[in-house]
Amino acid sequence: MRKALTIAGAYLLTGALLLSACSGGGNEAGSSGGGGNSSDGSKSSSPTKLVFWTFNELHQKFFEKMAANWNQAHSDMPIKLEATTFPYEDTHSKLLVALQSGTGAPDLADIEISKIGNFLKGEPQLVPLNDIVEPEEGNLVMSRLDNYAKDGNYYGIDYHVGAEVIYYNKEILDQAGVNPDDIKTWDDFEKAGKQVLDKTGKPMTTLETTDQWSFWPLVAQHGSDFLDKDGNVILNNAANLEVLTYLQKLVKEKVAVLAPGGGHHAEEYYGMMNQGGAAAVWMPMWYMGRFTDYMPDLKGKILIRPTPVFKEGEMRSSGMGGTGTVITNQSKNKELAKKFLEYAKISKEGNIEIWRDLGFDPIRTDVWGDPAMKESNKFTDYFGDQIFEDLLKLKDEIAPVNIKEKTPAVSDVVKTKVMFQALNDLKDPKQVLDDAAASIK
């Protein structure tokens, strides 16, 4: 019996050896690939492979274009960009698991702003980008980079400022006899809304019930936020309550309707707006692309204006949403990846391309006045060519938000509970906010 056991043990060991041999082979293949890359880099003949993950096909196209431009400008260190677009949740889950387990991560990746908190927990498995950010500090909207920072290290570069604006449907306002430039405060907005409702029977605006873009910008512009500077939950403070109560009032007065499909990114919603379903909607600048692509019938009818304020003197815009491109610490070519990222998203030409290609308000304010920004493209055709002149006036009025480790949790509760309970179920806003704040541990 004992002998049988020893022999069984021997078999087990052989099996283990065989298995480890297999995995060894795998490693070897992997490392030889990597080694090949680095040696190629020094020889400067064949391109270095950089892998990039994103959740937005437009971002992928943008990076592919920038890689082609890079190769023209830097023939001494060419790159071969291998970009992949995954669904939104999958990108973040895969990346998180890869970083947690220490293997399988790409060189570069996109992380959406409400997810970045997950990646800054513990020791960030990302490469600090201070040496490419700090030289340009004066030209960049730094509050956008603070969102991706921890302990003085910048880990991600955003695509855009995401300046919050309000889009008015000129046709409906004209019918109701409302001049959008007279709307300065949210009280004015409410009055104008009633006028629109009386004259045209249409609601003034739409509100999201399963997303946060109707609520968060107003909160930020009212001098508050979901989290304070230290990352503590202040979701249920007085200012936030005031904003939520105001939104609920709009719904009760029928000045605002709930967005069909729950948010401003639903197919049903695009259809409704395209047919002139509401007179206004406040969304960040990056929402321009949704107008051009999904609401073609509104071409030439949309006015972009600063959002109203609750009190005179408050900021008329805020930096909303965003996606940071990061470099993971598993990259074998960190320096090259950094240089490429600087070229694609920090340099002047990169930022102009971001506007041309993606229609985003770039994070470099010194390009906003650049003649290139007036060149006609599908966005200027749709909204007119004065977009950035208007934006420049708002330059110093963009309220920042605090993105911290608890952001994913707060954002989750706002999306699933707060908006729906306050605007659909019409529950007491104070109760809703108190419950929500208490549920975040």
Place this chain on the structure above:
Amino acid sequence: MKTDAVAASTPTTPSTPMRTNPVRRLLYSRGIAPYVFVLPFVLSFLIFFAYPVFSTVVMSFQEVLPGQTRFIGWDNYRHLWNDSFFTALRNNTRYTFWTLLILIPLPLVLAVFLNSKAMRWSGFFRSALFIPSLTSVVVAGTIFRLVFGQTDVAVMNMLRHAFGFETINWLAKSSTGMLVLVVLATWRYAGVNLIYFLSGLQSIPSDLYESAEIDGANKWNKFWRITVPLLKPVTIYVVTISIYGGYAMFTESFMLWSGNHSPNDIGLTMLGYIYREGIEKNELGFGSAIGLALLAFLLAVNVVQLKFFGLFKKEED
């Protein structure tokens, strides 16, 4: 070859010098061969099942962060006492209850019909009922989301209009949301359960029915006194996997609400909650604790259910 076998079967004489090849002796040993044959299973079980389970238990006592993983005692389990956890548990329980109530009797009756010789086209109906379970949940969920959409032109709302009711937002209320989930489950899994019951029916000897007929039993008596009792083993199996399936439901809800975020968490399931906490909020430790709590809960439910069915008792008569 023969000498090898003899040598191997007489291990009690180790002092005799054996000139035979030790490798061959090993390969032809009868004592060892079984271990070799089960080795692949044992290995894959250890690597892909036992190790992750063990690791989950460890992680449930940890705060798992890159570079800063530390033990935090029972904190994760203490956090389980919160609204979302109970919402998820309640949703799963309701879903399981309704699926059991519908997905046991309905396929059973359908199976009896399809098994009957009087039934025409039974082969066609069999496949027609089974086909839904071959579709991907992702596709089915998307289609159901559109069918139960909130617009006036969504199929189910048009059906309501035909009866003089107005448009409703199916997926915004807890009751109608659950209805959609159960309808989806019925459409998709009735065929699977039907197959189980059919195979059970075909193993019931027909002479039982014949002798019952001679004794003057009618159809109802035959169904109630012969078919149902003799299907008990199959029923126990189907109930068990239905309970497990009910609590493991995730994709259906994920697809219906196009993501893990349903209004007021009306579609939140236990697995959705694990995913939300573990991955979406990067609290792998807490996620592990939820998983283990679910495991304990399911084991308890299944034990109660099996006891209820008398599985632990010895066969009577």
